[in-house]
Amino acid sequence: MTWAPDQTRATNMPGMPAMAQAYARWVNSEGGIDGHQLRVLTCNEENSPTGAAACARRAVRENVVAVVGSYSQNGRAFMAPLEAAGIPYIGGYGITEDEFTSPVSYPVNGGVASLVAGHGMQLAESCRQVSLVRPDTVAGDRLPKLLDAGLRKARRHQAVDIPAVEDATEYTSQATRARERAGTDDGCVAAVLGERTQTFFDSFRRLPEGSGKEEAAQVRISSVLGSVGQPLIDRTGGARSPFEGAYVTGWYPAAGDPSWEPMRKVIQAHAFADNRVDPADAGVQTTWIAYTVLKKVIESLNTDKVTGSRISGALDRGAQVDTGGLTPTLRWMYGDLLGAPGFPRIVNHAVTFQVVRQGRLVAQKPGFVDVGPTVTGAAV
Known part of the structure; x- marks a missing residue:
């Protein structure tokens, strides 16, 4: 079955x-x-x-x-x-x-534990501050600690934890807070909301114009496979998708492998x-x-x-x-x-680091990354 x-x-x-x-x-x-x-x-x-x-x-x-x-x-x-x-x-x-x-x-x-711990390791290489938007559920409550364990690999600050209702129809307040807390100096906004991740980033890109729009342009977005994947990128415009340039952590090789x-x-x-x-x-x-x-x-x-x-x-x-x-x-x-x-x-306990380039999820670095020690450290 x-x-x-x-x-x-x-x-x-x-x-x-x-x-x-x-x-x-x-x-x-x-x-x-x-x-x-x-x-x-x-x-x-x-x-x-x-x-x-x-x-x-x-x-x-x-x-x-x-x-x-x-x-x-x-x-x-x-x-x-x-x-x-x-x-x-x-x-x-x-x-x-x-x-x-x-x-x-x-x-x-x-599982999601390895994805999120690995995502912290991936973001640690490029992001000064990270906002994590995740489900306000029992399973979601584990995610900040796992992401932080990966961020510690580069001695980054803990991520800003932003819980959100899993089946909401819009996320304007969470998107506003995530952008503000990530900052404009190499800030990153990571959303791990499953199928509702697209809804979150729709709210994110519709934030008010003016200085806010300039800030949004300087904030890198990211997620994990299952919340963002090639089908979603294709549906939202391919190379013109709002996910262009996003960091994504997966379990397996990129779909084109x-x-x-x-x-x-x-x-x-x-x-x-x-x-x-x-x-x-x-x-x-x-x-x-x-x-x-x-x-x-x-x-x-x-x-x-x-x-x-x-x-x-x-x-x-x-x-x-x-x-x-x-x-x-x-x-x-x-x-x-x-x-x-x-x-x-x-x-x-292997993951892959991927990035969206010209509308395609491709390997950011070749091969697998072992996140076993990171998951263990987060779980202790």
Whole structure:
């Protein structure tokens, strides 16, 4: 099963279940996974604890062998039913603490924690003062400490913390405060609001003219993948987008990297007409990687009967997954876990630094940056 919220007022991720269905069409056209047909169930998580719990109960009822490549901010609601049924949760988006603490969770990235800690490291190189606009939620409350841990790498001041309602229709007051506190001397405004990040920056660029407009022109904007990505840049004008020049921290290589070519070919052949599946979307990318893990683990079992407990057992015993350069090699044995307080099950603590140039997200520096020590330091 793959679940994600769709048609809600907050963050929506319809591309994740759509990518899962395209993956199933592709792999079944190739003979399945080690001779097994892949059947994918999808579920609208609705951005609510009730919706997440309903999806998890359906997964149990339908006897799924794994929940793969899914998005939910309601970890407490869905993880308990999965744990009780022994269903592994492979490659969740990384938005909740439960994904990095549950023994049945096998994350493929370092979650929002790694993104925000890495973003602090990225901004520390260029920004004298940073304003952080983030959700006024329990998950959002963790973000300032993580960003500050990255900023400390260059002995920068702590970021100005500006909480905001996650599903607001405008953010004028937060945008005004963020601009004022960032200042005009190498100041940066970072917004991590998921799907509402575009709404925030719409408010930001509409701030009153005069001296304020001059200030806004000198303030650099930034975010993390999932809040800002290539689809958003394309929708807002490409090279003329307000995001031109923005700093962005991601988990994976930039969307134009050759390592994404296998995924692009599958999308071209099996989801070409589905506009939910954008190869530059972080949710789509995470789902591709998560199903890559599932495929390689099932192939390693070499058995006629595939069960959730067998998949979990193989992962716990050290099944190793090469993702073709999209992540470092993944493995979930005890010695591979980061062990950071609050995020003990992170195994991939690498991020990438990107920047928007001529309307495209491109690498600011080549390769991965290890943020493991920074995340650990922030969590202590």
